Amino acid sequence: MFVRFEKKDGKISGHMMALERDQLSETRAEKSLAASLPDKISDEVNIESILRNFDTDMEVYQGPLELLFYFNAKIGREIVTEKLVKFVTEKSHSRELGGDFEIFEIDDVHIVELIKRSEEIVAWGRSRRELPKIAIIGMIATLDDYIARLAKVVCINKSSYIFGKEKTVALSDILTHSNLDELKEKILSEEVERLMRDGHDSQVQWFEKALNAEIIKNYPLWPEFMEICARRNLFTHTSGVVSGSYVALGKKFGFAAGVTAGTKLSVDSGYYRRSVHVLYDFYFKLAHLVWRKLDLDCGVCPNESLNIHSYKLVVDKKYNQAIDILEYGLNIRGVISERTKRMMAINLANSYKMIKEFDKSKEVLSRFDWTAVSTDFKICVCAIEGRIPDLISLMETHGRGSEDAPVDYENWPVFREARRDAKFREAFKAKFGIPIKIKSPRVGVDDEALEGNIEAQSAIGQSETASI
Template sequence: LTDLLRVIFLSKPETIFTSEREIKFSELVRFNSIEAARESIVNNEIESVVRRSHHDQFFWMEKRFGMLLREGLDIWPDFIELCERRNLLTHTGGVVSDQYLQNCADYGRNSVFKVGEKLNVDLDYLVKSIGIITEIGCKLIHTMWRKFAPDQRSDADSHLNGFGMDLIAAKEFDTAIKILEFGVNQKQHSSDLCRRMMVVNLANALKLGGNLDRCNRVLSKHDWSATSYQFQICVAAVRDNFEEVCRFLKMGEDVTGITPSNFRDWPVFLEARKQQMVQEAFETVFGEELFRSEAEPSKD
């Protein structure tokens, strides 16, 4: 949060240096330059924000930047509970207090625990917490990025899609779904190409996460017949249409744009790579085995 606010304040100084902001002359003369004074003001503002509770930080950002950061953020109650549990573990050894119960209830998370009971963090809770922080952090950063640097929307879209792919590769399917849904549902994208990439990766995350019906619904909302062969082979792979995957592979790299490393690395081909017919088609087209030894060089 400190890094994010610093980037915003330095790139958009009007968000902090308003006409109402004053600095005493006695304070100003302590600095060697205007830049040093500016840096001090930025540091003090950031420090005042990070000292607040996490929900107050969000309220402050919404007011200062004129944004609805919690709108549609379904994970907000879970985030609040996580922050409140952290406070308990830090200050009371995990013993439930009235403040914990009240703060959770105020933000839509009614607790089953009672005052005096002790909370802990087991592996399931830890894993869920990592997902919560990943989701809320990513969404906050990208919301700010898109607002304050609209000229960088292409980079933002590419990063968001790439992050979703990384999560899929790490088998963090639930978090990948939330991040890619967030990306697909943006009001504006740098291009239809990038949006469709997010759609395909979202469908793949849904399939690998066990929700085949939603996967098919996401894909069916779009016409893929007029898209490039690169898109069509990816959609065929998500739909587990391995015969189609082989047919596209045999068209060759120059036609499909799919390189050996693409096929080996992209999460969209995860299930296809397991199929014997696909492995044979790959070897026929590229003249090398799909699963090569580490010592074997790539022909890319």
């Protein structure tokens, strides 16, 4: 892996990463120019490229924004509160002390400034409640953008579905386009624009017809997906107050039972995280359905792509998201290499273990015979099953002469618990001559800290009528 830092005025202005040195020879400006050239347009219809960009955009909602919601709002409120206390203390001319309170008298001349500072405290308090709503709106907007990209992929690769319908084309459109390709591009763009004006259920039905697939019926998270989309509409149009259309959609798609019109809905940490999970899961699986149904060449096979993306989720400790993707991957019909399938099983079993679903972890491993496999797999199975003596024995005879071996033990998620074991650490040092590096936790939001600030609600459609 090569990393290139770009500088401007002596300061780091950005960075790039690549597996090969030659891939870092272009400047950002050159890459930007190259991206606009015709031979780069294919990235717009490359599912793997689309998924990588989707991953990056969704990461914004899973890390930085959570910090902003639940910590910055709290810190900001504390700062403006301290400023108010200082202002009142300095401007007051009498002070009354109680057991757990203080009362200050302040001249009326300061009332405007006093109200302003008081309103700042209220605003910061509200931000902790309002920012997650804004993020839900943003996530749906991001999702819509990527659904449009998938629709474009379908239109380009299965234009017979679009042009098989009866189409009326204005004579002026025919005359103003220099060739049929331009006219075709305009018609396809209009098809995507029309589709994106529909509701999400209608959009998915469009994909069902275009791909000849049953999506809604076979997607278990469909009610949750539709509830998130419906709640987003409430935040956009009614500030979260339940409308009759929300109730009707709930009856149609099976969500929010018991919620009545007029109830005000909000977003807590549990709901927010579940929303990120569901929206990511839905899009990932829809993208893979398009990829597989159209049998597209995206530079990597879909199974390998799924394996790579799910591994990243495990590395980032997003175990529940990884589980849903990996269960999906292991149950897909079609050709999949035995090695890829076993790698998925290892990551799935480890993910179940990390959320303390030990029986499910054992069940996943039991789907395969691990006796006649490479040592890599045997070591991973030992780590998941917690057989430290067997793991140490295999480590002592495995990776001899390999420079990557120590790094693998330090980095692979499957060894997270083994790295905490004193005997394993001792054996590692004896084997490789260096102490094992225990990485610091990834910068992000701690689950317990979040749930200590805002009580998690697990049920979709649960309401909150909090007052200021």
